[in-house]
Amino acid sequence: MAKNKAAVLKAPKVTWKQDFRRNWPVYCMFIPAVVFMIVLHFIPMFGIVMAFQNFSISKGYFGSEFVGLKNFVDLFTGDQFPIALRNTICIALLKNTLGFIPPIIFALLLSMIENKRFKRICQTMSYLPNFVAAVVVASLVQEFLDQDGPLTMLLTNVFGLENQNWLANNHIPIFWIIYILMGVWQGIGWGSIMYVAAISTVSGDLHEAAAIDGANRWQRLTKITLPCIMPTIMMMFVLGVGLSFSTGYDSIILLYMPSTYNVADTVYTYTYRTAFGAATNYSLSAASGLFQSVVGTVLLIGSNWISRKTTESSLF
Amino acid sequence: MSVISRKKKVRTPAEEETSLNMVEHKSVVDHIADVIIYVIVALIAFVCVIPMWHVLMISLSDGRAAMAYEGLAWKWIGNFNLGGYELIFQDSSIISGYANTLIYTIGATAIGFILSAVTGYALSRETKLKTPVSLILMATMLFSGGMVPTYMVIKALGWVGTRWALLIPGCTNAMFMIMMMNAFNSVPKEMYEAARIDGAGHLRTMWQVMLPQAMNLGFVIILNSVVGQWNSWLPASIYVTNKKDLWPLQLWIRQITADSENFLRSSNPDYNRYLIEYAVIVAATLPILLAFPFFQNKLEKGVIAGGVKG
Numbered sequence: 001m002a003k004n005k006a007a008v009l010k011a012p013k014v015t016w017k018q019d020f021r022r023n024w025p026v027y028c029m030f031i032p033a034v035v036f037m038i039v040l041h042f043i044p045m046f047g048i049v050m051a052f053q054n055f056s057i058s059k060g061y062f063g064s065e066f067v068g069l070k071n072f073v074d075l076f077t078g079d080q081f082p083i084a085l086r087n088t089i090c091i092a093l094l095k096n097t098l099g100f101i102p103p104i105i106f107a108l109l110l111s112m113i114e115n116k117r118f119k120r121i122c123q124t125m126s127y128l129p130n131f132v133a134a135v136v137v138a139s140l141v142q143e144f145l146d147q148d149g150p151l152t153m154l155l156t157n158v159f160g161l162e163n164q165n166w167l168a169n170n171h172i173p174i175f176w177i178i179y180i181l182m183g184v185w186q187g188i189g190w191g192s193i194m195y196v197a198a199i200s201t202v203s204g205d206l207h208e209a210a211a212i213d214g215a216n217r218w219q220r221l222t223k224i225t226l227p228c229i230m231p232t233i234m235m236m237f238v239l240g241v242g243l244s245f246s247t248g249y250d251s252i253i254l255l256y257m258p259s260t261y262n263v264a265d266t267v268y269t270y271t272y273r274t275a276f277g278a279a280t281n282y283s284l285s286a287a288s289g290l291f292q293s294v295v296g297t298v299l300l301i302g303s304n305w306i307s308r309k310t311t312e313s314s315l316f
Numbered sequence: 317m318s319v320i321s322r323k324k325k326v327r328t329p330a331e332e333e334t335s336l337n338m339v340e341h342k343s344v345v346d347h348i349a350d351v352i353i354y355v356i357v358a359l360i361a362f363v364c365v366i367p368m369w370h371v372l373m374i375s376l377s378d379g380r381a382a383m384a385y386e387g388l389a390w391k392w393i394g395n396f397n398l399g400g401y402e403l404i405f406q407d408s409s410i411i412s413g414y415a416n417t418l419i420y421t422i423g424a425t426a427i428g429f430i431l432s433a434v435t436g437y438a439l440s441r442e443t444k445l446k447t448p449v450s451l452i453l454m455a456t457m458l459f460s461g462g463m464v465p466t467y468m469v470i471k472a473l474g475w476v477g478t479r480w481a482l483l484i485p486g487c488t489n490a491m492f493m494i495m496m497m498n499a500f501n502s503v504p505k506e507m508y509e510a511a512r513i514d515g516a517g518h519l520r521t522m523w524q525v526m527l528p529q530a531m532n533l534g535f536v537i538i539l540n541s542v543v544g545q546w547n548s549w550l551p552a553s554i555y556v557t558n559k560k561d562l563w564p565l566q567l568w569i570r571q572i573t574a575d576s577e578n579f580l581r582s583s584n585p586d587y588n589r590y591l592i593e594y595a596v597i598v599a600a601t602l603p604i605l606l607a608f609p610f611f612q613n614k615l616e617k618g619v620i621a622g623g624v625k626g
Contacts (some may be wrong), residue, residue, distance in 0.1 A: 014444070019443055019445075025519070026441045026518060027445060029518065029519075033431060033438075045465070047461050048465055050468075109356055109357050110357060118358075122361040126360060127612065128364055132547075133546070133549070136569060143370075143371070144367060150370065190619070193616055216345075253550070271462065282464050285464045290462060
């Protein structure tokens with residue numbers, strides 16, 4: 001006890017110099033990571049001044065003319081960015097509703113399967129799409145939804161929809177639904193892992209007691225399992241919302257085409273295209289990227305805060 | 317993507333097994349419900365693999381017949397034919413794509429793992445630098461400079477158009493470092509103290525004593541990194557667009573998919589060329605898909621422990 005107290009009292013007294021003398025090898029071990037983070041993550045953060053400049057590569061950060069918020073005015077009054085923003089919001093909303101539920105349902109269904117081997121095989125199969133590369137997934141989507149693709153055939157022959165290349169359809173909300181369903185296909189198995197783990201923590205005694213009292217399966221599902229995994233669901237939902245604005249749009253670059261920009265363009269793809277596409281405008285791209293980073297960070301911090309308030313678990 | 321603290325303990329499968337069934341007397345309705353559930357789950361699992369099956373079967377088909385075929389390929393169309401694979405293994409660009417992907421995957425994973433292990437170890441020691449460095453890491457997780465400013469930095473480093481752009485910037489991230497810190501923190505303190513008393517330096521203690529104990533989580537990081545690097549395409553499309561000899565396999569797939577029907581323009585088309593797109597997808601995806609089931613348990617644990625998205 002006395003020893004502990006001494007330690008507590010001693011701790012604040014260590015100066016940087018003493019600490020360094022004692023632990024200098026550890027200090028050295030920090031160097032690579034700190035250099036890595038500063039060069040590749042922090043300097044770019046300062047590089048966003050170009051969003052407020054009329055940036056040209058030849059003049060650099062210090063020579064380019066400072067134009068204040070002009071780039072942002074250009075963004076929001078232009079004809080492409082507002083549409084990209086609308087698409088991003090709509091896709092994010094769909095992702096957090098339509099795209100959020102399937103893994104939960106899949107996990108609940110899995111939990112009701114008693115045959116262990118069958119359950120394991122199904123899980124393994126459902127995980128596979130998560131390991132397929134984005135490029136391959138995109139070409140699968142193109143292949144299946146092409147004019148003579150298997151899915152198009154199914155939609156035409158069974159549901160009587162017009163035969164077409166569905167990816168070239170630029171009517172709302174065809175592309176959004178394709179994109180969400182692609183995400184569901186990729187993530188239904190992998191996304192269910194958290195829920196399966198949560199369901200396995202639900203006490204079996206509760207189920208037994210309820211079964212003795214005559215609760216049927218549906219009642220046990222809605223009155224026991226669901227409430228028990230609600231914290232996990234809430235947490236995943238809140239984190240999903242936090243990440244939904246800034247991550248997961250890169251595969252749109254592989255799927256969209258100029259004729260579908262009006263439904264498929266998002267802030268992310270707009271940023272990419274304006275920087276590395278045919279008509280390059282670095283300042284505009286940096287402004288759009290900054291807008292995305294800021295909204296993404298605000299969403300992440302906000303949703304994390306809500307998560308901590310409501311479910312006691314949080315990202316950081 | 318999170319370090320989630322969970323209080324409840326995960327029940328082992330054995331416990332799960334004994335929990336139900338004891339008091340349950342299944343009615344007819346229950347049995348019908350059972351059948352429906354089995355069918356739905358099987359259907360979902362089936363839908364998850366069938367697109368890959370389709371591609372595999374087309375890649376083994378007769379080129380001309382496959383081109384004319386519409387709908388899902390349950391088995392190869394026409395005669396069994398390995399012509400597509402012969403073509404891709406004669407194609408020097410695809411071979412070099414394969415080699416590049418291997419270089420990027422192994423290189424970036426190795427560099428990234430060493431960096432995260434060293435940093436994770438340093439973070440798990442009690443020094444005054446711990447808090448400031450954690451804050452730096454946290455900041456990079458929350459906010460990013462964005463695509464263009466990052467591109468400018470890498471351009472200034474002279475890495476655009478070189479392998480370095482694909483080996484270094486994406487090799488690790490703050491989350492992997494924090495996961496390694498947790499891994500080292502979970503090693504019993506006595507191990508560390510014993511090694512230090514025996515006179516081992518920090519590097520030696522970390523590498524020979526602590527790391528073997530921390531490898532459970534370390535392995536998860538390596539697996540995630542390998543899958544991520546193997547499947548990555550965006551950095552390559554930004555940094556080495558004009559250098560085709562540096563392209564990873566994924567960019568070649570993208571290219572081949574884009575001009576898959578160009579071969580028809582020649583007067584005497586080789587229909588096996590239609591199969592290239594499919595063969596190359598199989599060649600790029602099969603290694604990962606075949607290896608994955610062996611690591612399934614580890615990867616699953618990684619998701620539960622760290623919420624890592626693969």
